[in-house]
Every structure is written in structure tokens, then in C-alpha cells.
Amino acid sequence: MSAQLDEKLMIPGQREQAANNKPAFAEESILNLDQVNIYYSGKAAIKEVSFPIAKQKITSLIGPSGCGKSTLLRSLNRMNDFIPEVTMDGLFTYNGQNLNAPSVDPVEVRRHIGMVFQKPNPFPKTIYKNIAWGPNINGYQKSLDELVEHSLKQAALWDEVKDRLHESALSLSGGQQQRLCIARALAMEPDILLMDEPCSALDPISTAHIEDLLFELKTRYTIVIVTHNMQQAARISDYTAFLESGELIEFGVTEQLFTMPQKQRTEEYVTGRFG
Amino acid sequence: MYSTALNRPVLTDTFININKRTIRWGEFLIQSGLALCALISIITTAVIIIILCKEGFSFFQHIAPAEFFFGTRWVPLLEPSSFGVLPLVWGTLLVTFGAALIAIPIGLASAIYLSEYASHKVRSTVKPVLELLAGIPTVVYGYFALTFVTPLLKTIIPGIQVFNAFSGAIVVGIMVLPMIATLSDNALRAVPQTLRQGAYALGATSYETTTQVVLPAGLSGVMASFLLAISRAIGETMAVTLAAGATPNMSLTFLESIQTMTAYIVQISLGDAPAGGLAYQTLFVVAALLFIITLMLNVLSQWILNRYREAYD
Known part of the structure; x- marks a missing residue:
């Protein structure tokens, strides 16, 4: 199972290299899902899903509404812990460790696997404190001023807010708020950044801003993004997982999945015949 | 398709009259x-x-307003009479302060527990019980103070008087506690779930999330609940009349009998003063003062609610 997926992870050039007895892994995977099931009150929302998440790449999860992609995303940093009805089995391996083992501290998991939500959710604090809060409670020792500036620059928001850092974050526009939430997540220097339809509440110009931003970020971070927008997935991601009714229909290199899908269902979805 | 609709002949025999306005x-x-x-x-x-x-x-x-507002002796019925309202205001403040000291921490802690930590099952049991507590007639609280709280206090502090401010403060505190707990719980639960998730996603613990994100976000509602409870404590009558007695007194300790503004009104209304006299008029002027204080607190709590309410959609 795993070997088959690793093969799909390879881009064509690397496939040839692999054939020439080069290392079989095209990418280093940071997080691995193996036979994952997620249940809502006993009813399966995700069924037997397995795929790897490649380090410092963007992986997008696509599929029609209700296919379970957000539920799956939330299981990657233990956010489903807050929904008592949710149970799961299968193996989530993060850096070689079982993410759901009893000895794992979910708070520690979320320090390293950050999340940006569908709707911008800045805290009702100043712009500065929104960024500084996470590092602060986690005992960040170095200069917070520098960290705030660096994070806002990474999120392409610095120039717009540098003169009003101590104003309420709620005074920002929706697009700015979402970039603030991205900056807030980046300030934690996460290993993986999970994004749950981060552009769905935004106008096209703000969306373009955030997509540009993701291009920049992928050189330094591993990003997993849930999106409803297939063009977005095709534009920004390296790997794509297509889910339908809780099942993984197809996983592969984005370009291949969109241009030469292996499954008919995938082809129908990516060409807009349903969903 | 459109042209057929437009070319349809006008049916003059089915004229629809809309000029039918009549008074209903x-x-x-x-x-x-x-x-x-x-x-x-x-x-x-x-x-x-x-x-x-x-x-x-x-x-x-x-009576000169200065004597009324700044006088420190309240002897309206006996000669030589004196109409300094401060002892009554002091009595009221003493009981209110004591009650707030009890009700605010316990009420806020209950609200935080109910909204942030309790399971659905616990909350659906505890909340109705709290609301039941709010429905107990206040005279029962007064009786409870006199027959249960004061004897209990006497075992701890032997020198305490039968009527004392301490006992009054305790029962008024218990009385306004459900108000603080319920209203603060509502205020905290109105904080959007997405804010909590945002905090948890940054690796915050439940405690950090509650104290540093949820509580500041719901602070206006919480503060308003405090002010409403204080306003209720100031206006509270039967419990303090029964528990704290009828001795206008500017005592600094909670151990002696005092008289609150409301308790004074009860005393006079029960027929201690002839209608029309100066003592009778004190009834209205004390009531007016009480009304102004509680009105100001209620207006202030409304103002806080509106001024500091964060706009969540």
C-alpha cells in the first residue's frame, strides 16, 4: 500500500531516477496517514484513508461538500479532540511518532502543527498582541518585536499595518484579518501549517494575495490546504488528494491528477461535471 | 420565448382593482x-x-441638603432629631460590598466552569438549580440568615451581635450569586467558538484560552452582570432587614447591627411615623436616593455592554 503511494508521490523525472536504483522515496514525508477512519457518533466520515504528506510542499485536499476533508484536516493536529462525538482509528505518523498515542500531549502537537481557519478569527486584542500571544504563552525567549515584524512580513501584511500595530485587530478588513491569522500561525514557527478553506470568506483580490503568499511560504513550511476551489488547488499545490463520501478516490502529483487522472470519478470532478 | 410572452393579448375583462384601501x-x-x-x-x-x-x-x-447628604447621625424619630443619611448609605454599602466580595469570585468561577469546562450533562443539571436559587423569595433568605447563618457565625466569632452586617452580606451574596453565574455564563458562551479554536491551534491550554482569550472577549457582559448584581444587592430589602437589623450605625466592622436604606424604608412604612410629618417625608427622600443609585448602576452596566461589545458576526 505504502510503496504504491510513494510511487505516486514521485514526479516523472524522479520516477526514472528511482528506476536507476536511486532512493525510492521521491519526497521525505513528514506526516503519514495509514488506514485512517474517523467516525461521527459511530458513523464513518472518513473511511480507510492512506496518503503521505510531503515535507515543504503544499498538499491540497479537494472534494465535494461533506466529503470529510475538513474533518480529516482537523484530525492532523488533534482539533477533533474538542468534539466529543468524534472517534478515530488508523495510524497518523508524525516524525515517526503516533499522533494519537496516549502519551502524546495534544497541546504540544498544536504548537508544531498550526492551523488557519475558514473564517478569519483574530482575537479581540491589538494586532501586535494577536501575533505575540502564541509565542508568549509558549515561553518564547527572544525579542517579540522582531518576531512580530518578521511574521507580519512573511504574511505580506507588514506594510499595511506597521503604523497601527497597537490598534485592535478587528479594525482590519476581512482579507487583512486572514493574513493576520496566517502571521499568527507562522509566529509559532510551525512544522506544518493546516489551512481550512482559508480563502472561502474572502474577495478575489484578497484571495490572490493569500495565494501569492502560499507560494512564498512553501519554500519554508509544509502546508496542507483544504479547498473548495479546484483552480486554487491546481495553481498552488504540489500534491492533491481527492476525497468523495469519506473515501480517498485518488492521490497524486497535482499536475497529473488534474491532467491525467487515473480514476474516472476524479476526472468527472476536476472537469466540473459534479461537486 | 420572450416574444410570445410579450405579444400575449391584454385580457381587459380580468381587470385587477388594487384601489381598495379601507381602515381595518x-x-x-x-x-x-x-x-x-x-x-x-x-x-x-x-x-x-x-x-x-x-x-x-x-x-x-x-432640611438643608448638606445636612442630609453629609450628616453622620440618622435620628429621624426622636428628639433631638438629625437627618444625616450617611449611616444608612454606609450600612447599604457595607452589606453590598460584603455581598459582592462573596458573589463575584464564586459567581465568575461558576460561570467559567459552566461555559468552558462542564460537560453538556453537568451544565444542563447545574443551570436549572442555579435558576431555582434565584427564585427563592428573599424573605426566606432573611430567615435563613437569622436562624442559620448568624448562629453559625456565633460559634466562630462569639462577640457577634444577633443582628449583624456579616450575616446580611453572606445571604445577599448567596442571593445574587446565581445572577452573576447565569449572566456571566451567557456572556462567555456568546464568545464565538472560532476564537477558542484559534487559541487552541496556537498550542494554548484550556486555562490560557479561558483566561486570556475567552474572558477578555466576554468581559463587557461579565462586568455588566457584576453591576446588575450589585444594583440588586443595593436594592435588596427583606433579607437585610431581617439579618442586619435596624440600627443606623457607621461601624467599620461587619459584626454589629446596621441599618440599610431599604431596611429604614421598611421600618417607617410599617407605621413608625405619622403621615405628612418630616419623618414621613424622609421615606421618599431615602427612596429617591436609592432609586438614583440603582438607576445609575443599571445605566452604567448598559453603557459598558454597548461600549465594549466586540462586533462578532
Whole structure:
């Protein structure tokens, strides 16, 4: 199972290299899902899903509404812990460790696997404190001023807010708020950044801003993004997982999945015949 | 397709007349009836304010306002009489302060527990019980203070008087506690779930999330609940009359009998003063002062709610 997926992870050039007895892994995977099931009150929302998440790449999860992609995303940093009805089995391996083992501290998991939500959710604090809060409670020792500036620059928001850092974050526009939430997540220097339809509440110009931003970020971070927008997935991601009714229909290199899908269902979805 | 619709002949024989405006009397009657009912409470309030002002005004023709507001002796019924209201205000403040000291921490802690930590099952049991506590008649609390709390205090502090401010403060505190717990719980639960998730996603613990994100976000509602509870404690009558007694007193300790503004009104209303005299008029002027204090607190709590409410959509 795993070997088959690793093969799909390879881009064509690397496939040839692999054939020439080069290392079989095209990418280093940071997080691995193996036979994952997620249940809502006993009813399966995700069924037997397995795929790897490649380090410092963007992986997008696509599929029609209700296919379970957000539920799956939330299981990657233990956010489903807050929904008592949710149970799961299968193996989530993060850096070689079982993410759901009893000895794992979910708070520690979320320090390293950050999340940006569908709707911008800045805290009702100043712009500065929104960024500084996470590092602060986690005992960040170095200069917070520098960290705030660096994070806002990474999120392409610095120039717009540098003169009003101590104003309420709620005074920002929706697009700015979402970039603030991205900056807030980046300030934690996460290993993986999970994004749950981060552009769905935004106008096209703000969306373009955030997509540009993701291009920049992928050189330094591993990003997993849930999106409803297939063009977005095709534009920004390296790997794509297509889910339908809780099942993984197809996983592969984005370009291949969109241009030469292996499954008919995938082809129908990516060409807009349903969903 | 469109042209067929446009070319359809106009059917002159099915003319629809819309010029049929008439007065609907039933509608009018119901509307006026409802307005009248709404008016009754407004008129009542207005009449009360007018009477308080009128009697208070004639009181101040006999007694200088300075003596009333700054005098420290309250002896309205005996000669030589003295009309300094401060002992009554002091008694009220003492009981209110003590009650707030008890009710605010416990009420806020209960609210935080209910909204942030309790399971659905626990909350659905505890909340109705709290609301039941709010429904107990206040005279029962007074009786409870006199027959249970004071004897209990006496075992700890032997020198305490039978009527004392401590016992009054405790029962008034218990009385306003459900108000703080319920209203603060509502305020905290109105904080959007997405804010909590945002905090958790940054690796915050439940405690950090509650104290540093949820509580500041719901602070205006929490503060308003405190002020409403304080306003209720100031206006509370039966429990403090029974528990704290009727001795106007500027005592610094909670151990002696005091008299609150409300307890004084009870005493006079029960027939201690002849109608029309100066002592009778004190009833209205004390009531007016009480009314102004509680009104100011209620207005302040409304202002805090509106001023500091964060706009969440």
C-alpha cells in the first residue's frame, strides 16, 4: 500500500531516477496517514484513508461538500479532540511518532502543527498582541518585536499595518484579518501549517494575495490546504488528494491528477461535471 | 420565448382593482390595546419619579441638603432629631460590598466552569438549580440568615451581635450569586467558538484560552452582570432587614447591627411615623436616593455592554 503511494508521490523525472536504483522515496514525508477512519457518533466520515504528506510542499485536499476533508484536516493536529462525538482509528505518523498515542500531549502537537481557519478569527486584542500571544504563552525567549515584524512580513501584511500595530485587530478588513491569522500561525514557527478553506470568506483580490503568499511560504513550511476551489488547488499545490463520501478516490502529483487522472470519478470532478 | 410572452393579448375583462384601501378596525383596536399595555408601565414609572421628587423637594425645604447628604447621625424619630443619611448609605454599602466580595469570585468561577469546562450533562443539571436559587423569595433568605447563618457565625466569632452586617452580606451574596453565574455564563458562551479554536491551534491550554482569550472577549457582559448584581444587592430589602437589623450605625466592622436604606424604608412604612410629618417625608427622600443609585448602576452596566461589545458576526 505504502510503496504504491510513494510511487505516486514521485514526479516523472524522479520516477526514472528511482528506476536507476536511486532512493525510492521521491519526497521525505513528514506526516503519514495509514488506514485512517474517523467516525461521527459511530458513523464513518472518513473511511480507510492512506496518503503521505510531503515535507515543504503544499498538499491540497479537494472534494465535494461533506466529503470529510475538513474533518480529516482537523484530525492532523488533534482539533477533533474538542468534539466529543468524534472517534478515530488508523495510524497518523508524525516524525515517526503516533499522533494519537496516549502519551502524546495534544497541546504540544498544536504548537508544531498550526492551523488557519475558514473564517478569519483574530482575537479581540491589538494586532501586535494577536501575533505575540502564541509565542508568549509558549515561553518564547527572544525579542517579540522582531518576531512580530518578521511574521507580519512573511504574511505580506507588514506594510499595511506597521503604523497601527497597537490598534485592535478587528479594525482590519476581512482579507487583512486572514493574513493576520496566517502571521499568527507562522509566529509559532510551525512544522506544518493546516489551512481550512482559508480563502472561502474572502474577495478575489484578497484571495490572490493569500495565494501569492502560499507560494512564498512553501519554500519554508509544509502546508496542507483544504479547498473548495479546484483552480486554487491546481495553481498552488504540489500534491492533491481527492476525497468523495469519506473515501480517498485518488492521490497524486497535482499536475497529473488534474491532467491525467487515473480514476474516472476524479476526472468527472476536476472537469466540473459534479461537486 | 420572450416574444410570445410579450405579444400575449391584454385580457381587459380580468381587470385587477388594487384601489381598495379601507381602515381595518380590528387591526387598529389590537394595536391601540397593545400600546396601552406598554404605556402602563411607563406611566407607573413616571408617577413614582414625580412623587419621589415632590416629597423630596418639600423635605429639602426643611432640611438643608448638606445636612442630609453629609450628616453622620440618622435620628429621624426622636428628639433631638438629625437627618444625616450617611449611616444608612454606609450600612447599604457595607452589606453590598460584603455581598459582592462573596458573589463575584464564586459567581465568575461558576460561570467559567459552566461555559468552558462542564460537560453538556453537568451544565444542563447545574443551570436549572442555579435558576431555582434565584427564585427563592428573599424573605426566606432573611430567615435563613437569622436562624442559620448568624448562629453559625456565633460559634466562630462569639462577640457577634444577633443582628449583624456579616450575616446580611453572606445571604445577599448567596442571593445574587446565581445572577452573576447565569449572566456571566451567557456572556462567555456568546464568545464565538472560532476564537477558542484559534487559541487552541496556537498550542494554548484550556486555562490560557479561558483566561486570556475567552474572558477578555466576554468581559463587557461579565462586568455588566457584576453591576446588575450589585444594583440588586443595593436594592435588596427583606433579607437585610431581617439579618442586619435596624440600627443606623457607621461601624467599620461587619459584626454589629446596621441599618440599610431599604431596611429604614421598611421600618417607617410599617407605621413608625405619622403621615405628612418630616419623618414621613424622609421615606421618599431615602427612596429617591436609592432609586438614583440603582438607576445609575443599571445605566452604567448598559453603557459598558454597548461600549465594549466586540462586533462578532
